[in-house]
Amino acid sequence: MNQLDKAREKINAIDVQMRELFEQRMKAVEEVAEYKLKNNMKIFDPDREAEVIEKNSIKMQNEKLKPYYREYIQAVMDISKSYQESIVNCDTYGYQGVLGAFSHIATQRLFPHGKMKNYAAFEGAVKGVLNHEIAKAVLPFENSYTGEVGEILDLLFKYDVVIQSIYDLKINQNLLGLKGATLCDIKQVYSKDQAINQCQDFLKNFDYELIPYANTALAAKFVSESQDKSKAAIASIETAELYGLEVLAENINTSKDNTTRFVVVGNELPEDGNHLSIVFTVHHESGQLAKIMQIVAKYGFNMENIKSRSLKDASWQYYFYMEIEGHYRDEKMQSMLEECRNSSSNFKVIGVYNH
Numbered sequence: 001m002n003q004l005d006k007a008r009e010k011i012n013a014i015d016v017q018m019r020e021l022f023e024q025r026m027k028a029v030e031e032v033a034e035y036k037l038k039n040n041m042k043i044f045d046p047d048r049e050a051e052v053i054e055k056n057s058i059k060m061q062n063e064k065l066k067p068y069y070r071e072y073i074q075a076v077m078d079i080s081k082s083y084q085e086s087i088v089n090c091d092t093y094g095y096q097g098v099l100g101a102f103s104h105i106a107t108q109r110l111f112p113h114g115k116m117k118n119y120a121a122f123e124g125a126v127k128g129v130l131n132h133e134i135a136k137a138v139l140p141f142e143n144s145y146t147g148e149v150g151e152i153l154d155l156l157f158k159y160d161v162v163i164q165s166i167y168d169l170k171i172n173q174n175l176l177g178l179k180g181a182t183l184c185d186i187k188q189v190y191s192k193d194q195a196i197n198q199c200q201d202f203l204k205n206f207d208y209e210l211i212p213y214a215n216t217a218l219a220a221k222f223v224s225e226s227q228d229k230s231k232a233a234i235a236s237i238e239t240a241e242l243y244g245l246e247v248l249a250e251n252i253n254t255s256k257d258n259t260t261r262f263v264v265v266g267n268e269l270p271e272d273g274n275h276l277s278i279v280f281t282v283h284h285e286s287g288q289l290a291k292i293m294q295i296v297a298k299y300g301f302n303m304e305n306i307k308s309r310s311l312k313d314a315s316w317q318y319y320f321y322m323e324i325e326g327h328y329r330d331e332k333m334q335s336m337l338e339e340c341r342n343s344s345s346n347f348k349v350i351g352v353y354n355h
Ligand SMILES: O=C(O)C(=O)C[C@]1(C(=O)O)C=C[C@@H](O)C=C1
Pocket: 029, 032, 043, 044, 045, 046, 048, 049, 052, 076, 077, 080, 081
């Protein structure tokens, strides 16, 4: 046995002990998390961290190792915080937007007993999943009327989060006004431009001034706060309840099939589902994309959807998104994915879900 082998043998034995100690430490950390949750305490305790570092590093025999030890124990506590976040936030769900927005409604319907956290931007919600601030994020993926929400796909390509399920929310727009107002009182209508467009057939019967607003929920809030009976908003029924408004006209969208598909995004791929989504790039050469499609066809899987999106850091180059019908854990599926992975770059399974 040479020197390297001997040293590695020692490391192996130490790693066994450290693994066991790590598990014991994390067990104690679980108890801390439970206590903090019950007593509404913050996970991060800077004084305690300073104490842990100080008390331990002062006893180090090898002076040279002190700075490395500080780094090490800090990393251990960072891991501990991340684990505690996942325990404390296991029933917190995130969405982008304000109370009453369709993302909020979808989140509420999916997780009626969960806690909610809203984010100003989609990216914030995705990062919230990554750092365990929330268990999952509910994000709009596609609307049957206005098409895909490309930004969400870009985030799934960029970050290591995955689609765990999908939820289709029927979007019904309503004309909301102050209590006691009638359709004849209304002079101005506020809403998101897309919502106004979705209700054109209804609106052309009236001579309302149409005023675009940041989003439907904020438009309803504005009308409620204005206390002006000549103002109305186009928004959901839930928003009417939230801001104490009356429904002046119900379900006024032209297309009665207006649906938004939401994706529930988390950190781990579910065990199984009857659909999956992949992303990848291919070389800029003839037939490269066709090759991937042929692999899917060769294995007999049904490709349900394919999209391309531009790569943000390479002009005029694209990545591809594909939805495939089939079970992720099937041996045949695994072989097919392996072949696709070998014939492409940046390959990732970004979702396993039921449809
Ligand atoms: O002692 C605590 O309060 C903990 O939460 C445990 C712990 C640790 O892992 O040692 C983790 C996070 C805190 O910032 C301080 C210490």
